[in-house]
Every structure is written in C-alpha cells, then in structure tokens.
Amino acid sequence: MQNIEHFRPTKAIINLDAIKNNVSNLKKHLHPGVQIMAVVKANAYGHGDVEVASAAIESGATMLAVATPEEAIRLRKSFPDIDILILGYAPGAFAPFAANENITLTVYSTDWVQQVEALSFSKPLKLHIKIDTGMGRIGVTQIEDLQKLYNMITSSEKFLVDGVFTHFATADEEEETYFHHQVAKFEEFIRSLPEKPRLVHAANTATMLIKDPTLQYDAVRFGISMYGLAPSAYVNTKLPFPIEPAFSLETELIEVKKVQAGQSIGYGAAFTASEPSYIGTIPIGYADGLIRKYSGQHVLIDGIRVPIIGRICMDQCMLLLPAAYNIGKKVTLIGKQKDEEITIDEWAEKGDTINYEVPCIITSRVPRIYYKK
Numbered sequence: 001m002q003n004i005e006h007f008r009p010t011k012a013i014i015n016l017d018a019i020k021n022n023v024s025n026l027k028k029h030l031h032p033g034v035q036i037m038a039v040v041k042a043n044a045y046g047h048g049d050v051e052v053a054s055a056a057i058e059s060g061a062t063m064l065a066v067a068t069p070e071e072a073i074r075l076r077k078s079f080p081d082i083d084i085l086i087l088g089y090a091p092g093a094f095a096p097f098a099a100n101e102n103i104t105l106t107v108y109s110t111d112w113v114q115q116v117e118a119l120s121f122s123k124p125l126k127l128h129i130k131i132d133t134g135m136g137r138i139g140v141t142q143i144e145d146l147q148k149l150y151n152m153i154t155s156s157e158k159f160l161v162d163g164v165f166t167h168f169a170t171a172d173e174e175e176e177t178y179f180h181h182q183v184a185k186f187e188e189f190i191r192s193l194p195e196k197p198r199l200v201h202a203a204n205t206a207t208m209l210i211k212d213p214t215l216q217y218d219a220v221r222f223g224i225s226m227y228g229l230a231p232s233a234y235v236n237t238k239l240p241f242p243i244e245p246a247f248s249l250e251t252e253l254i255e256v257k258k259v260q261a262g263q264s265i266g267y268g269a270a271f272t273a274s275e276p277s278y279i280g281t282i283p284i285g286y287a288d289g290l291i292r293k294y295s296g297q298h299v300l301i302d303g304i305r306v307p308i309i310g311r312i313c314m315d316q317c318m319l320l321l322p323a324a325y326n327i328g329k330k331v332t333l334i335g336k337q338k339d340e341e342i343t344i345d346e347w348a349e350k351g352d353t354i355n356y357e358v359p360c361i362i363t364s365r366v367p368r369i370y371y372k373k
C-alpha cells in the first residue's frame, strides 16, 4: 500500500548523490587527518537528518553536529558509533543521558559544570568548550574564564575535554578585519590552555571555501555547502569548485479554471485578472512553509516561468497560467525543468531572507523523497 504521506503530490526531492559529491569535493581540500563534522542540525537544514548524515558519512564525514538534545538522540538511534556534538545549549539534566549515549556537549559556563558535577554518571561526559571570539552568542569571552572552566572540567573524573571551538560571524563577507580579529583571539585562547584538546575546530563553509581554506585545525564544520548552497552571494561569486544543490520542491496542478477580466482570486481578492486568464491551483501553502511573502515568486511548468498570484493560503496557492494546462501537470517550485531553473537563492531573495532559511521552513507536512543512483 502507498504510504499515506505520499498521496498529496507536493513533495521535496532530496538528491543524496549531490550531497555525497559536495562532501567528497570538500574533502579533497582538507589536510590529511582533518575530520569533517557534518552539520545536520534542524533536520539537516530541512533535507532530512538521518539520510543526509548517512550520505555525508559515506563520503568521508566522521562526526555529526546538531543543535539540540532531541536532534542528537534521534541520530544516535541510527548511528550508534559516530561522534555526535551538540553545538548549542543542553540543560544540565541531559548530561548523564548524554554521557551514557556518548553524545558530546558544548560547555561555556562554570555554573553549568557545577550543576552537572553534582549528578551521577555511568561514563565520563565528553565536552567541547565554546569560545566566543566575536559572535556574541554562546561561549566564554575572557581568558581567565576559559582557564577557570578548563581547570574545573579537568579536575573532575566525570568530564573529558575532547574539543575547543569557536564560530565566525563574518566568514561569508568580503570584509576581512573582523574575521582575522576572531582568529587571533581564538588562537590566543587556545595558547592559554595547558594542553590542547583532541579537536580544535572553527571553520564553517565560508571559512573553508573562501576566507581561509588553510584554517582547518583538527576538524571543519560543513553545513550549507554540503547541501549545495553558498553561504552568501559574495561566496557564490568566489566558489573554488562547483557545488550541487540537493533540494527540489514539486507538486501538481489540482485545478485549472478560466476567469474573465475583472474576476478576482484568493483571500482579500488581492489579484484581479486584467484579461481572460487561466488560473491554476497547487496544493502547497504557508502551512507547508510557502510563506505569504513568497506571493509573486515564479514556479516552473513545462520549463516556463509562471507567477504565484494573490495571497498564498494555508494549504494552497494560485498561479497565472500561460495556457489551459491539464490537471496533474507537474509544477516545480525549486529545481530544474528543461533549460530553466528556480533556485533556493531566488526564493530567499523573494522572502527577504537567506538560502539557509528556505528549506529549513518547509514543514514536515511535505514528505522528503530521497533520490540516489
């Protein structure tokens, strides 16, 4: 029997071969022994965490990075042996569970360590210390705080300092000063440690692709490039090798009607036909992540660009068709048809946002269908 989620024609197609090629190409630029941490937080940027993680591991990733305890737990079920690092906050109460499941946590607060020290552990808890060198998000900002934290962790048998890392705020921009300031601060902090932990890491995609491809330390954290997207328009103009987008979004026409000049379409009657027109309806709306701001964005039918008109509804939206297409006609929202392509970057521009956000907000109502040769 067909899986019930797949009755609706709206689906995201995830090209796992593209993910594998992107990781393999990135790997070619790494020094020997440098580990690839595949950043698969937020359901692998909306692409599907387990499947993307498998593809990345097959192509050379040796670690997984996520943002939350729940994401780590989900992945641990499918990957019993691989190192998993939670890059963000994990409540102290999660620490014994993390230790038991060999999930590595990020630490930046002595209060947190004190609270966790009081709990009982079946195994030592692996920790990566986060240094805030200029992102202003999480991490220690003073050398004395780093040393205090380090000493507190290393003096307890409950903990193991496995790594130390930072995150760059401007690696995807042309301006260099801020980036170099962060690197200098990071290195000063690392030098202040009595012993270098196993894994020092800092580079994200933009650092590796353009900013300083040699700044690899012991591991690099690849997110957006693995999915075939550039971290910014600036990086896109400087890519050292092509990357292949992995995410397409498709549906079908479910209704086609002819309207007369003057007839209006959708909530608020926001679109009015200026001449006799064919209007098509597609079953995707803001509850699928097609936010109302995307009204006016083009989609593809038969390789022709067709605009979304009127207000996007919760579950559907309407298109101004160039011809009376049949119901069931394929509509590509993201991806290629014939010689035309509509990219995630184009949607991001329409939504006044960045490409990272576009697949992330395609909701779980849209099934991810995995493609590989």
Ligand SMILES: Cc1ncc(COP(=O)(O)O)c(C=O)c1O
Binding pocket: 039, 087, 167, 203, 204, 205, 206, 221, 222, 223, 224, 225, 231
């Ligand atoms: C701490 C951290 N490291 C690495 C990454 C991956 O960055 P990118 O997707 O630009 O490669 C992210 C993404 O947001 C992050 O928050």
